[in-house]
Amino acid sequence: MSVPTVVVHRDADILAKAVAARIITRLVDVQSAKGTASLVLTGGTIGIATLAAIAGTPARDAVDWRRLDIWWGDERFLPDGDPERNETGARRALLDHVDVDPERVHVMLGPDSGLTAEESADAYATELAKAARPEDHGPSPSFDVTLLGMGPDAHVASLFPGMPALYDTRPVVAVHGAPKPPPTRISLTLPALQASREVWVIAAGAEKAGAVRLALSESGPVQVPAAGARGRSRTLFLLDRTAAGKIPPGLGRLASP
Numbered sequence: 001m002s003v004p005t006v007v008v009h010r011d012a013d014i015l016a017k018a019v020a021a022r023i024i025t026r027l028v029d030v031q032s033a034k035g036t037a038s039l040v041l042t043g044g045t046i047g048i049a050t051l052a053a054i055a056g057t058p059a060r061d062a063v064d065w066r067r068l069d070i071w072w073g074d075e076r077f078l079p080d081g082d083p084e085r086n087e088t089g090a091r092r093a094l095l096d097h098v099d100v101d102p103e104r105v106h107v108m109l110g111p112d113s114g115l116t117a118e119e120s121a122d123a124y125a126t127e128l129a130k131a132a133r134p135e136d137h138g139p140s141p142s143f144d145v146t147l148l149g150m151g152p153d154a155h156v157a158s159l160f161p162g163m164p165a166l167y168d169t170r171p172v173v174a175v176h177g178a179p180k181p182p183p184t185r186i187s188l189t190l191p192a193l194q195a196s197r198e199v200w201v202i203a204a205g206a207e208k209a210g211a212v213r214l215a216l217s218e219s220g221p222v223q224v225p226a227a228g229a230r231g232r233s234r235t236l237f238l239l240d241r242t243a244a245g246k247i248p249p250g251l252g253r254l255a256s257p
């Protein structure tokens with residue numbers, strides 16, 4: 001697993017725009033190197049703001065959206081179209097504005113599908129397994145880029161501190177009793193997230209500063225799930241100044257002063 005690199009931007013707005021530019025560049029690079037790319041989306045405030053920033057820049061046209069597989073790191077177990085679903089936020093912010101291939105948009109199904117949360121997680125695991133190649137050496141693909149927002153409690157995806165999902169070795173699980181509503185969710189697990197080539201944690205706001213500090217320390221991922229957010233080749237912590245407020249001096253690079 002890779003050691004995190006920290007990049008700090010002036011504020012949340014600049015952070016979202018900078019991460020958007022970074023995503024576009026990375027997807028273009030990956031598509032030119034191997035034809036297709038895969039991107040794991042996150043929900044949350046800065047995650048959705050980043051998707052809106054991609055939609056808002058003309059550079060988005062440099063990406064071949066039809067040659068992109070889109071996955072989610074987690075989903076709130078709510079019906080299709082519910083405004084609280086991460087999918088709904090992503091569609092409104094970006095996916096409705098670019099020419100994605102609907103077959104390559106891999107959503108986590110909600111209760112309106114007739115599935116229980118466990119069955120929905122199993123269905124997603126099956127979809128991941130279908131997409132995994134022998135060179136991935138595991139039950140899920142080596143995603144090119146996985147975006148993760150982070151809560152003030154250091155949760156990433158729907159992996160909340162101390163919860164059983166953090167011990168699970170399956171790629172995707174149902175989560176019950178999440179401390180942040182809604183209580184029922186579907187989440188990739190740490191092994192699936194850590195199979196990503198690149199993991200980018202995005203955080204803005206002073207309320208995230210303590211969690212950022214812990215995520216960059218030697219903390220264990222059961223207490224501090226974001227401490228387990230690491231990619232195989234690269235891990236980025238992309239922060240605004242307030243979220244970076246408690247990291248040890250010298251660790252972060254101030255990119256947009």
Ligand SMILES: O=C1O[C@H](COP(=O)(O)O)[C@@H](O)[C@H](O)[C@H]1O
Binds near residue numbers: 045046047075
């Ligand atoms: O519930 C969730 O929260 C986190 C972070 O959200 P934020 O609003 O504090 O930025 C998000 O990363 C996760 O995907 C989502 O389901």
